[in-house]
């Protein structure tokens with residue numbers, strides 16, 4: 146064995162240089178059928194030549210003459226081919242070429258192993274040479290039997306070896322061929338004789354069969370047939386007979402890499418050339434069948450992708466049509482109209498007010514937005530910024546306008562901004578932002594077209610990057626419209642397979658329209674009837690269920706060695722994750738709570754804890770929260786919630802305190818309402834006019850989606866057993882899962898209390914595996930839940946488990 150290993154690398158090196166031609170399917174069909182037909186033509190021509198060869202003899206020199214008639218069934222081509230192969234070539238042994246060409250065609254057509262085909266050609270050509278030499282021995286002149294080559298080789302050999310020498314050389318060639326090709330050994334020949342003798346004496350006993358040595362799984366079919374005839378020996382007898390023929394290698398032992406039961410015999414330093422030859426063969430196979438350096442899973446997934454293409458999560462609803470733009474309304478007041486007078490007036494007032502306080506202005510520039518115009522001023526040198534900032538109210542008074550905001554300085558610009566509302570604000574329609582290039586061509590994971598900025602640019606953000614959004618604003622300032630804009634954006638961009646919504650609507654009326662798309666886009670608890678949650682107790686269950694979903698997803702990501710949902714889904718699409726191990730395409734889940742204050746007031750900590758947990762951990766696994774509230778007071782938006790919601794939207798609020806709660810600064814109290822909002826993702830405040838989407842528009846969109854083919858049911862969240870229905874520790878022994886014992890054995894044997902282990906070993910879904918873990922916890926077999934770590938196993942071995950379970954009853 147050691148010898149074999151030593152030899153291998155050298156041969157592999159030389160073999161790697163083999164050129165490999167990759168043909169397309171069409172090319173294979175063409176090339177393969179050409180070879181097969183060429184084989185048939187050769188065969189027909191040769192057969193015909195045997196009968197018509199003499200008659201066509203005279204035509205050979207005149208084949209280019211069209212008028213010359215030939216007898217061969219393939220006419221002149223047949224005459225020429227037969228003359229070339231049989232007469233001038235190898236004689237009747239040339240029939241083997243016909244076979245080889247035909248075989249090559251079949252191999253190419255059926256895409257069989259090229260290594261095997263090379264082997265057939267190698268041995269085929271050797272046989273042709275050997276046969277033609279053998280036949281040439283018996284022919285005196287250029288005879289059909291051996292052809293010119295057979296005759297010439299013979300006369301050459303006979304000049305040096307004489308007739309006897311030539312015959313012996315041919316015999317040696319035959320022995321060598323049999324030994325290498327059919328793994329014939331001296332022992333097997335001896336055994337053949339012995340068995341023949343035994344046969345003769347009718348003493349053949351069953352014991353002989355038992356001792357047949359299985360030589361090799363790697364033999365070719367012909368070799369297999371040959372082997373059965375020879376392999377009737379007993380191991381004992383074979384061992385006794387030590388070989389004296391130096392040319393016979395021991396192929397059983399050292400030539401076959403895939404050997405299952407190597408015989409006990411020691412390896413002899415037999416004919417080196419032969420060892421090399423045989424090893425070359427086996428290495429060829431390896432080179433063919435182990436493509437480059439891909440791992441086993443890559444290999445399999447590449448094959449799956451090649452066979453079936455990438456996994457397409459949208460396949461089940463492949464006919465799904467995204468809502469068309471026409472469903473959204475166009476507004477007359479759209480498009481900014483510059484009122485030059487208003488601009489001039491405002492500019493003068495700003496300049497005058499500042500002059501009253503001795504603040505000179507070097508330059509002023511206006512940027513007109515849909516609802517607000519930004520005047521950027523560069524004050525004279527030496528003016529303190531804080532001085533201008535303090536004049537906010539005075540400027541507002543002089544402009545007699547609501548919603549003036551001073552940004553001093555504008556980050557990154559070196560100017561001071563004064564935002565003044567336009568007298569006639571324009572509506573930013575949902576249609577205009579959805580139709581914008583920025584939204585349409587965005588490659589964000591969860592793109593949301595929120596509206597337009599002060600410089601009239603479409604403002605698109607990625608919810609996946611936020612990763613959670615807090616929305617606040619006094620009543621009637623545009624929160625519900627904002628939420629609808631968020632949901633509409635996602636409906637226009639994401640397939641039902643890619644995103645699911647959990648809608649919590651304590652106001653009971655705001656989100657009801659989305660009921661129509663329940664089986665497309667909504668997720669709900671298994672036992673609940675309505676997908677849109679209006680009952681506060683159900684919210685608690687849903688949030689806890691979402692936490693279970695989060696844990697399950699983390700487990701999946703961990704097993705798949707992915708850092709986030711995007712990587713995981715790419716891997717799943719590439720078929721690198723096996724659905725039998727519980728893997729599945731994971732849609733994003735967006736939880737929308739329309740009135741968070743109401744929830745906190747009624748459920749308090751029970752809601753806050755899971756929300757905070759989700760907000761802290763859920764970003765990587767594709768669960769995103771959007772929470773809206775009318776009352777951005779500190780007891781609603783607590784520190785822990787604020788800390789985990791870096792992205793915030795503030796519509797107009799009534800007090801500076803509220804503004805500070807939501808934005809950590811003032812500003813929201815100076816907005817003008819009706820969708821005027823400030824957006825922050827941790828640092829800068831961006832003033833945006835929220836896109837307006839009316840209820841009839843949302844209705845049209847949900848109708849359009851709802852009328853299409855849907856999934857059989859809404860996306861099911863994991864079951865959560867709430868407090869009121871008993872904790873998991875109260876599980877009755879009689880209610881245990883049928884697989885409880887098996888699960889206990891798996892967990893105790895592996896000493897690892899994880900649901901995913903049960904999923905894998907017992908081939909279960911998440912829910913059932915999760916329930917089993919709960920039951921195991923109730924039975925005292927595993928410890929309590931420990932976050933992302935596996936639970937502790939409290940039973941050390943199977944005997945202890947048996948005792949434990951017996952004592953229970």
Ligand SMILES: Nc1ncnc2c1ncn2[C@@H]1O[C@H](COP(=O)(O)OP(=O)(O)OP(=O)(O)O)[C@@H](O)[C@H]1O
Pocket residue numbers: 572573618619620621622623624625626627775819820821834835836837838
């Ligand atoms: N982006 C917008 N563009 C133009 N008008 C808007 C916009 N957003 C809201 N409005 C106007 O403000 C009204 C109230 O908006 P909305 O219902 O969203 O308020 P809300 O903050 O959800 O109030 P509540 O908290 O009472 O539900 C809308 O009917 C609409 O007329």
